[in-house]
Amino acid sequence: MYHNALNLMSILILISAFALIANKRQNSYIPTFRFQSVLLAGISLLVSVREMIASKKFDEVIIMFVLIVVFKVIIIPRYMKSTVEKVEYKVEKDFFINIPLSMIICCCLVVLSWYVIYHIEGITDNHAKNYLIYSFSVVLLGLFFMISRKKAIGQIIGFLVIENGMFLAAMLTTEGMPMIVELGLFFDLLTAFIIMGIFVFKINNTFESIDINKLKNLKG
Amino acid sequence: MSANYLTTSFIICLLLYIAGSLSSLATYFKPKISNFLSNIFSLAAGSLLSISMIHKLFTADTHVISFNIDNNIPFINFNFKIDNLAAFFLLLIGIVTSIVSIYSFSYMKRFFTIKNVGVFGVFYNLFILSMVMLAASNNILLFLVFWELMSLLSYFLVIYEHERDEVQKAGKTYIIMTYTGTAFITAAFLLIVYFTGSFEFSAVTSSLIPKTYSNLIYIFLLLGFGTKAGIIPMHIWLPYAYTEAPSNVAAIMSAVMKKMSIYGLLRIVFFILHENAMWWGVLTLIIGTVSAVFGIAYSVASTTNIKRLLSYSSIENMGIIFCGIGIMLIARASGNSFLLSLSLTAVLLHTLNHALFKSLLFMGAGAVHYGTGTRNMEKLGGLIKKMPLTAVFIFIGCLAVSAVPPFNGFASEYIIFQSIINSIISFVPSGQFPMVILFVIVAAFLAITGALVVFTYVQLFGISFLGMPRSTEAQNAIEPEKPMLAALAAGAVLCIVPGVGLKQVIKLIDNVSVDLIDIKLLSTDWSLSKFLHYPVENGSLSVSFSGLSIMLLVFIAVVSLLAAVFRKRTLVQKYNTWDCGFTKLNPRMQYSAIGFSKSVRIIFRGLFKPNRDLVITEGAGPYFIKKASYTLSTEKVIEKYLYKPFILALINFSRKARYKIQTGSIHAYLMYFFCVLILMLLYYSFLAS
């Protein structure tokens, strides 16, 4: 039952990554990302509760749950939304590769991640293998998302999705990394996010658009 | 009937065809009599042929009809042999040509005053005769001779209306492509003869052919027979030739002549190349899938001409048959005898079914042309009221080709999909994942093909038969004469029979496959083998098509009773179609064929490269449009990117060669002779030493 639920949620995270790539407009990136974070929070809650019931003592993963809810579900999406609202908004094509094709590429990426993980020796637990495949695929999909979008918002969301994928991997295969590592990661993430947010304004001010393709003009 | 009777009836058939052609020629000045004679003879021969072959196949007559005519020509031995495979294809020829002959009684009327019908009769009978001889010949060279004859005679039939430029162009493309194909077949046959040293089909053994050469032979065969079958990318002749040929000829070409390439392929794959590598099957499967998808996509969205639509759809169906052949070869290479048997059944069944429904549809297209004078869907509409019976028969053809249960198209589609599922099942445990993924992709493509077939035939029937007439031609349409209707009716009935009585048809096919692979699909006890065998259980199919038909009939009965109850209480009022409160709708407001298929064109734009051109002439201001014209053109992508560069290069080369080789000086030409002679002498002296 426990693994069933984890399977369900991790697959939904993967599907949400697919949904993100199939999204055409940048406004709808944020809700999708939020949905993904909610799922991630759910997984962390599940993992920590189970751990606590099993060992009858406080588990650190619950802190991660709180942090994910606070930052990834509430603060970051809200901040992003205000960022998107502040910079100019035009409905235009935001992707280099058309959507059906990029979906098929993503499908291949999942197969690739399966192939890679299948050939790692030493993972004996079948469930762990599955989770690793999903989370690794989410990381790859996030990277692909960053590559395929023109606007800076896409890069930020892609970065966050990669982050989600890594959290997922850490949570499901190790039942939580040492607290300090996770906090460090989180801090990293936040800093990166804030810097990116500032950059978006700067790019927008300089080029009157957040199309990062225009950064090409900067080279001398 | 013993085998002797069969031999006699076969020879009578041949004589009837010859009599048909001669009598038609002799009476050419009286078109009516000439046409009657030619068709009555081919009808008699065709029905005799089909009766004797059906008898041979059903009684599982293992006796092989074979006879030999001695002659003094080296290599060519007039050796004929009718085994069950040949009998199956002869049956196809017999059924289709006899129906088409009934049809031709009145279809040819429109040529009586303008063309020489006698000549047509000669070629028509000889064309059928050449196919019959082709299927019966047991000698490789004889096979080639009749293959050539068949191609040549069909060429003459295609260019029957040679005054029109399009016909000339179509004929030219056809003859060039078909000879290219024949060249490959010849090369393959020569290789076979070279290694085995024998010209007989049955005496040839594969062990003498080295592996590399048998690979080469198969590729040549695929190219050669694929050209005749119209497999993409060798299909370019087909849409033109079928469109421009008279409809009865198009029906025979599409239903039977194309199938001769399947016959040749099966004959050689099972009687000469007894072993094959896995990649043969994979290659054939991929080519078949590509043909199916491209063919149907072009069919739905690149044309408004009924006959061209049907010819593209023929490409799609051949693609499906080639998929079946691919699965068959894969099964043979991997030693899965159940899958081999199932896919062979699928191939033969779809060959039969396609022959039946496509001949019906081509005859139907001819009837529409006959009744209205146009083949352009944009000018038709509302024909269901003017040509009610034709409409019913064509509708049955459309249902059959769209694989609606319980028509015959569904039966073969079902078995094709079952063999795909079965191949997935058989490849998963052995861990051959690339094959599994290949099959899943093929299944996805065939699924979209099936759905686009529905799109195509709804477009064909809906635009040309339903709604309001779009032109005066359609308004003045007339129902064709009785012989044509009778032929269409026969075709329609034959579309239902193999669907409802699938089990009997598969039993018939089993008698063919026992010749080829020594296994019968139905009477083998598969539960003893290691293979999973879904659609076959205890000597019959697990799905009963006749049962399904009865079930559907019961449902229909119940629902019509129900409807009758409600009908009593309510009134039916006739009124205009809803016109949004404006004036009455007129035919120009209907959806057109171009509009209907637009969405497909846009979504698959890579295949079509559509070009739209909207020219608006404004009147007083932008909202008062005087005139608007909309032009749509699609590009023939394959011809543009594959053939054109090649042809241009060829032309360039010839242009240059003209100055260097073709100098115009007699001395130079003599010089060439001399050089070739010397070289040949040297070659032979080397060979001798």
Added chain:
Amino acid sequence: MLESILKLILQILITLLIAPFFTGVIRKMKARVQHRVGASVIQPYYDLIKLFKKDLVVSETASWIYNLAPYVYFISSVAAISCLPVVHGLTGFSFYTDLLIIVYLFVAGRIFMALAGLDTGSTFGGMGSSRELLVSALVEPALFIVIITVSARAEVASTNVPAIYEFLAGNTETAFTPMNILLSASMLMILIAESSRIPVDDPSTHLELTMVHEAMVLEYSGRHLAFIEMGSYIKQLVFMTFMANILIPVGFNVGNIFLEFGIYLVKVLVITILVGVVELNTVKFRLYSIPNFVVIALVISILGFLTGFILK
């Protein structure tokens, strides 16, 4: 034989009875979210009764195809649902209950409806037919892959529904495998597309830019329309039953047939609510964005296949 016939009749009666209810649930949900009271969940039943009583208006241009189409559509849907028993215990005949036959029965209904759309010579009808055929063509690959995946398991190795049911009844553990989850997600999208719901089609609009299914049946009235509506409800229920019984076989084999039926109803209701949630949270796509939606279904179904057979 007799038992099988009784089971078949029971199956058909049950599905005829429950099919309209789920559409009523979606409508009610939608109304509540939009701060309307909305019609009762059994409104579809009243609508059907009303339509059966009404007189018909038939276009002058229409031919026999137009009059035949509603019945064919209805029969094809009923024949399809008769292949998919709502509970394991109702499994009777097996000679025609094949998943591929279900798909092709829908093809029969679709052909007739699309032709009927063209038959009246109305622009709406032609447009609706063209779009409906396009949507179903795009969905087809995903549907086939789902069917292949559920039937290609070595333990089943059959597309016959009773065989699949038997396997599932013996293996209730398989409910939440990754394969099943992915296939269900794909099937949900197929369901949305095939039963013409938002974001692929809007069932409640009558605006020519957005209609798909509605445009096709625009000319119909009276009992014709009632049969079409009923056919659509049943078609929707076929996909839902496929999802509930084959893809999410939770509580499929509890032993008590009434409890099983209850669980089935709950599962179908959950699926209905999911469809409603999707419908509430999205807007209708442009026609040419539908491929983007459908390709997700396709990719997810392929992933489902891969996880079921290869990525184990």
